[in-house]
Each structure stands twice: as structure tokens, then as C-alpha cells.
Amino acid sequence: MGKSFAVIGDPINHSLSPNIHSAAFRELNLDSSYIGYRIPKGELESGIEGLKKIKINGFNVTIPHKIEMMKYLDKMDESCSVIGAVNTVVNNEGMLKGYNTDMDGFLEPIKKRDIQIKGKKILLLGAGGAARAIIAGMAKEKAEEVNIANRTPNNAMKLSEFASKIGLKTNTINLEELNQEIEKFDMIINSTSIGLKNETSPISFERANQETIVYDIVYSPMNTDFIKKAKDKKLEVIYGYEMLLGQATRAFEIWHGMEAPYNAMKKALLGGF
Secondary structure: OEEEEEEEEEOOOOHHHHHHHHHHHHHHOOOOOEEEEEEEOHHHHHHHHHHHHHOEEEEEEEOOOOOOHHHHHEEEEEEEEEEOOOEEEEEEEOOEEEEEHHHHHHHHHHHHHHOOOOOOEEEEEOOOHHHHHHHHHHHHOOOEEEEOOOHHHHHHHEEEEEEEEOOOOOOOOOOOHHHHHHHHHHHHEEEOOOOOOOOOOOOOOOOOOOOOEEEEEEOOOOOOOOHHHHHOOEEEEEHHHHHHHHHHHHHHHHHOOOOOOOOHHHHHHOOOO
């Protein structure tokens, strides 16, 4: 009996997940399928009922349902309750259990490179949903301090409060001060959507220290202006597609209980660009 999986959200047609997971099934000869399933805002409840009817084995959740989906779970992993959103669901005969793979997905490429976060000073751009997962990851890896820069100071304050609760020291920093202070950071992370439409990077990296690692979670285009400017300064970069891959391999492992074929999934993902 084959297993079936899906990604739900709206819009869904540009999702790279069906390609990535299908490549994994092919690589391991698994009798499984993975589709994109559009569920518009406001239709989540009936959409989930539909997925249960076709006995879907698991699904990923993307915008706009990541927070609302929590209402329909029977159980959730600690990752969901900490981050306050769900992006991966297992359906066990109608019982839905939720996970959030954002934090593990984010940390994966850092661990692959043997980069130590412990005791490091981090600059984080943005204070949205992805930023919460990153803060959770930084707390777990014991960063010394995270400076949060965000256009709306109120959201930065909220994220800062969340960080204190989970034992991470943070400061908020003005976008204006950024370029002056930049040399003190060991890692600079963009968690905003800046770059998605080819916008210019808010940071020039002019004064960045040569050891600084630059991580952009935007995965399309692969070389955002943020990444290009960091490369011009010969800084080590981590691409957004690596986080996406980290999330996909984690979801695969949750659903199948076996190691994901990383290279086959990476090839399928990069083929999609």
C-alpha cells in the first residue's frame, strides 16, 4: 500500500517540496507520492477533513496556515509549542501530530559546516515567524547574544521577550546603527523577505570582520543582493536553499523513520532553480 503526502497552503503552485520529496522516494524506491494541495485562507478545516478522507499519511503546512493549523492537531511536538507554529504533520489513522522543522532546518547547514554558535554574537534581521525559530535555535546552541534589527521596533521587542523566556540574551538595534556596529558580529542572518523581489541588501558588509558568516534564509533567487555583497567581501555564506533542504530532510525523517537521501534531494532542489 503506497503512502501519500502533500504540502498545503495558498499559493502552492511554486512550491519546490513535491520535487524534493519525489526525488527522495525515487532514490530509495519508496512507493510514495507527494503533491501540492491548495487550501485557501478560511478553508483550512474542510481542507483537513478532505485530507483525512483520502487517508493522507502526512503533510507540510505553509503560508497562510502555519499558526491556525495548531487548532486542528491532536498532539504536538515541543518544537511547535515553543515556536507557535506547525509546518509538518503526521496522520496516524485520523490522529494528527504536529512538528515544526524550522529550527532544525535552520541549524542543519550550520552543523554541516561545523560552525560553533556557542558564545558567539549574532545579528538577526527581522522579527517574524522564521525569526522565532531562529531565536529558539540560538538559545538551544547557547549563543552569547543576539541583536535583533527590525523595521517595526514593537515586533523586535516581542521577539526579545520570547528570547528571555527561553534563556537567550538579546538586544534590539536600529537599522541606522547597523553598519557602524557590524564588525562585532560573528554571524549575520537575514530572516526577512528582503531579497525575494531582488531588493537591495540593508547591509553593506563594508566593515564586517573577515570571520563573519552570512546566512540568508531567502532561497529564491539563490544569490540575493545580501549574499552577493557578502561574497564580494569574501565572507562565508550559507544559502536559503540549505535551510529549505534541512526542513525537507527533517520532515522526511519524521514521516519515514529513516535517514533522508540528502544528495538526491539537493540535486532535485537545485534543478528547480
